[in-house]
Amino acid sequence: MIAKAFESEKTVAVKNLTEAKERQTYEEKATLTAWIDKASAQKDNIELKIKYLKSQEVPYYPSLVHQGNSAIFGHYKLCLLLSDEWYEFNDKHVSKINKAAID
Numbered sequence: 001m002i003a004k005a006f007e008s009e010k011t012v013a014v015k016n017l018t019e020a021k022e023r024q025t026y027e028e029k030a031t032l033t034a035w036i037d038k039a040s041a042q043k044d045n046i047e048l049k050i051k052y053l054k055s056q057e058v059p060y061y062p063s064l065v066h067q068g069n070s071a072i073f074g075h076y077k078l079c080l081l082l083s084d085e086w087y088e089f090n091d092k093h094v095s096k097i098n099k100a101a102i103d
Contacts (some may be wrong), residue, residue, distance in 0.1 A: 042092060 061081040068074015078089040079097065086097035 047091070 063079040065077050065079055066074055067077070080089065082086045086099065088095050088097050
């Protein structure tokens with residue numbers, strides 16, 4: 001009788017752990033999917049802006065900057081010289097770079 005009760009509790013515990021793991025996996029996939037969709041939309045937006053700049057024949061000079069210990073670990077950002085002004089594209093943030101910081 002005690003063995004059956006223990007097996008029943010063990011089965012319930014395993015089922016609960018399995019369900020919790022499935023929920024966590026679903027939430028992680030949903031979060032990752034949302035992040036990929038957002039990154040894709042941002043990429044498409046940047047590509048449209050670059051196409052527009054090319055169509056206007058505005059000279060621009062991109063520079064890719066890496067901060068970190070190796071190429072596979074760290075953070076990349078884009079610096080862009082556009083009409084004598086430098087801009088930093090850092091994830092979803094775009095800011096003007098102070099010329100004194102560059103010189």
